[in-house]
Amino acid sequence: GLGLSYKKDENFGEWYSEVVVSGEMIEYYDISGCYILRPWAMSIWEILQTFFDAEIKKMKIKNSYFPLFVSPAVLQKEKDHIEGFAPEVAWVTKSGDSDLEVPIAIRPTSETVMYPYFSKWIRGHRDLPLRLNQWCNVVRWEFSNPTPFIRSREFLWQEGHTAFATKEEADEEVLDILELYRRIYEEFLAVPVSKGKKSELEKFAGGLYTTTVEAFIPNTGRGIQGATSHCLGQNFAKMFEINFENEKGEKAMVWQNSWAYTTRTIGVMIMTHGDDKGLVLPPKVATTQVVVIPVPYKDANTQGIYDACAATVKSLNESGIRAEADFRDNYSPGWKYSHWEMKGVPLRIEIGPKDLANNQVRAVRRDNGAKTDIPVANLVEQVNDVLDSIQQNLFETAKQKREACVQVVKTWDEFAEALGQKKLILAPWCDEEDVEKEVKTRTKGEMGAAKTLCSPFDQPELPEGTLCFASGKPAKKWTYWGRSY
Numbered sequence: 001g002l003g004l005s006y007k008k009d010e011n012f013g014e015w016y017s018e019v020v021v022s023g024e025m026i027e028y029y030d031i032s033g034c035y036i037l038r039p040w041a042m043s044i045w046e047i048l049q050t051f052f053d054a055e056i057k058k059m060k061i062k063n064s065y066f067p068l069f070v071s072p073a074v075l076q077k078e079k080d081h082i083e084g085f086a087p088e089v090a091w092v093t094k095s096g097d098s099d100l101e102v103p104i105a106i107r108p109t110s111e112t113v114m115y116p117y118f119s120k121w122i123r124g125h126r127d128l129p130l131r132l133n134q135w136c137n138v139v140r141w142e143f144s145n146p147t148p149f150i151r152s153r154e155f156l157w158q159e160g161h162t163a164f165a166t167k168e169e170a171d172e173e174v175l176d177i178l179e180l181y182r183r184i185y186e187e188f189l190a191v192p193v194s195k196g197k198k199s200e201l202e203k204f205a206g207g208l209y210t211t212t213v214e215a216f217i218p219n220t221g222r223g224i225q226g227a228t229s230h231c232l233g234q235n236f237a238k239m240f241e242i243n244f245e246n247e248k249g250e251k252a253m254v255w256q257n258s259w260a261y262t263t264r265t266i267g268v269m270i271m272t273h274g275d276d277k278g279l280v281l282p283p284k285v286a287t288t289q290v291v292v293i294p295v296p297y298k299d300a301n302t303q304g305i306y307d308a309c310a311a312t313v314k315s316l317n318e319s320g321i322r323a324e325a326d327f328r329d330n331y332s333p334g335w336k337y338s339h340w341e342m343k344g345v346p347l348r349i350e351i352g353p354k355d356l357a358n359n360q361v362r363a364v365r366r367d368n369g370a371k372t373d374i375p376v377a378n379l380v381e382q383v384n385d386v387l388d389s390i391q392q393n394l395f396e397t398a399k400q401k402r403e404a405c406v407q408v409v410k411t412w413d414e415f416a417e418a419l420g421q422k423k424l425i426l427a428p429w430c431d432e433e434d435v436e437k438e439v440k441t442r443t444k445g446e447m448g449a450a451k452t453l454c455s456p457f458d459q460p461e462l463p464e465g466t467l468c469f470a471s472g473k474p475a476k477k478w479t480y481w482g483r484s485y
């Protein structure tokens with residue numbers, strides 16, 4: 001088909017909506033905010049799921065499945081957890097044409113579904129730690145602009161819910177899971193993220209503290225929450241009476257965590273690496289890492305070329321590389337080059353008469369277009385090297401682009417200017433909530449207000465006497481600020 005009609009650096013929003021469809025990841029659906037995940041997207045989700053599921057199983061976390069439906073009584077149990085979110089809860093009110101006695105909520109998250117049973121199952125310290133995960137969909141009836149993968153009314157995620165006897169164990173797991181989220185972004189999706197803590201205002205209201213991996217989209221100058229790992233403290237244990245008899249025979253409340261990443265990960269990857277020719281998939285998550293295309297020329301040994309393509313796919317697959325050939329005889333090689341570039345396949349291999357004669361293949365990289373001739377004898381080794389190089393190059397390029405967007409500011413004027421320049425702002429802050437609220441008020445506008453994204457664990461040096469950029473009070477920490485998704 002034809003190329004994209006929008007350019008990434010000129011019409012980012014339209015470019016994104018077009019590339020997810022042209023790359024055959026998404027099909028729009030007739031209910032607003034809902035999208036069809038086509039196989040080209042689903043296979044990326046499955047690759048991430050395979051990694052994460054194996055890692056949490058190493059941590060003795062078990063998968064379970066709880067009902068989609070939540071009774072209203074239990075949903076409203078946790079006041080400050082729900083009041084801010086109530087408008088987003090979707091309700092079932094009828095079955096057939098008769099009204100339900102009591103409307104039933106569709107899970108927007110599963111704390112209130114699970115924790116009455118945590119209370120029932122946890123009696124003594126030998127029942128701890130209880131560590132469950134579920135892979136499921138959740139529904140949140142969002143109203144702000146729906147965006148495929150980034151913000152949808154139904155999305156896929158995993159949600160982990162764990163309970164411990166001590167805070168120390170909970171604190172440790174929060175960071176173990178956050179490191180897995182960093183690996184998902186940096187090692188698989190080639191997206192740089194900052195690990196940090198959410199402010200009191202931005203954290204999950206039902207919890208004690210929230211840690212996060214924050215990404216950044218240079219084109220829009222917006223931060224985006226990549227995944228969150230929360231320590232809930234004993235808040236939900238108090239609400240749902242999740243107590244246990246500790247080793248001294250005393251009754252104690254458990255310490256809990258909850259953590260999630262979602263299909264938003266795929267959207268962040270697309271926004272980060274995509275270009276004006278289409279998707280650019282990091283090899284680690286590419287459904288097809290290598291596409292092999294025959295380039296027959298008149299009647300020059302066409303069968304030989306086809307056989308060479310099949311043999312190439314076979315030896316790549318046998319070495320664990322996800323390769324496939326495009327033998328369709330109703331499309332030209334040129335059409336196929338554009339098609340697979342649109343779908344973001346990291347490496348294309350062309351085999352024509354000359355390649356056949358020289359017992360080599362022509363490899364073309366999707367990230368930088370570089371072409372190399374690879375002798376068939378070195379095929380697997382050199383293809384693996386090129387794929388690793390593409391993965392690394394995508395990450396380094398994204399890291400440099402992100403770092404170029406970071407602006408350190410010391411004063412309000414510098415902050416306001418950096419915000420106007422779509423920067424990711426790093427500023428010294430007094431860590432006072434009303435100052436944060438005031439910044440939101442002062443930066444309100446149709447682009448959305450600035451907010452804290454996270455206070456990075458990796459804190460730059462904060463010289464004695466440094467003042468908060470907004471309040472002029474003594475600064476307590478460096479914090480990332482910006483507009484966000």
Ligand SMILES: O=C(C[C@H]1NCCC[C@H]1O)Cn1cnc2c(c1=O)CCCC2
Pocket residue numbers: 081082085086088089108109110111140159160204228230258259260
């Ligand atoms: O879902 C969480 C916290 C927690 N839920 C479990 C996984 C980790 C983490 O996301 C926060 N949250 C967000 N959004 C909503 C709710 C909500 O609790 C409840 C009602 C509807 C919308």
Ligand SMILES: [Mg+2]
Pocket residue numbers: 140
């Ligand atoms: Mg929300």
